[in-house]
């Protein structure tokens with residue numbers, strides 16, 4: 123039997139879940155909320171139904187055995203097609219952490235001011251958004267645009283607690299960042315790596331860095347300029363090790379191309395932020 127990457131189960135969210143849901147629907151299995159990319163109780167029931175039909179143990183987890191049967195029925199989900207590297211050398215190579223880029227410096231607030239324009243702000247925390255700021259003087263109207271990213275059409279957006287599909291693929295970002303972000307996603311797609319992005323977690327977001335409450339300029343998050351975006355946050359959370367190759371949500375394969383496109387990866391910060399990519403030069 124072929125070897126497959128990871129299992130899909132309750133709590134997972136992303137494009138890989140959508141592909142599974144679409145497959146289950148094609149199998150004639152009723153899915154209450156359709157292919158919404160959110161593996162909840164309805165998807166678990168649908169997987170159980172599939173398992174029952176196929177004579178597999180009905181635990182509601184879509185793993186290697188289920189994938190092997192499904193592939194025979196036309197299931198295509200890239201993350202399930204590639205075997206886990208087997209030899210020690212291949213494992214070593216695949217688990218390698220991306221090298222820090224030689225061509226880029228981590229963007230500081232001063233650099234972001236220079237690249238994207240300085241703004242005045244006031245600190246406006248709320249209980250649910252303790253880092254929130256308000257940017258003053260019309261800077262947002264002058265600087266922030268809504269831009270379509272074709273690779274994000276129907277991507278799962280996980281910015282709020284209720285995930286939704288990005289039907290138009292539009293993001294809010296700095297007007298100078300828009301063409302760069304579009305170019306980056308196009309470069310990832312050209313390299314066949316689009317499916318590494320499981321879900322989107324946002325770009326422009328005026329706020330201080332997570333965990334800070336002192337409204338100094340050095341505590342501004344670069345999301346405030348709309349020059350940084352986050353993806354696959356659950357699997358690459360701040361301060362935790364990022365997902366390794368072969369694990370669900372791994373972003374390591376995207377880093378080299380991101381660096382070539384002028385983006386710095388948060389996994390290279392002192393306090394690792396593996397979900398985060400930001401423009402370091404224009």
Ligand SMILES: [Zn+2]
Pocket residue numbers: 345350351352395397398399
């Ligand atoms: Zn971020």
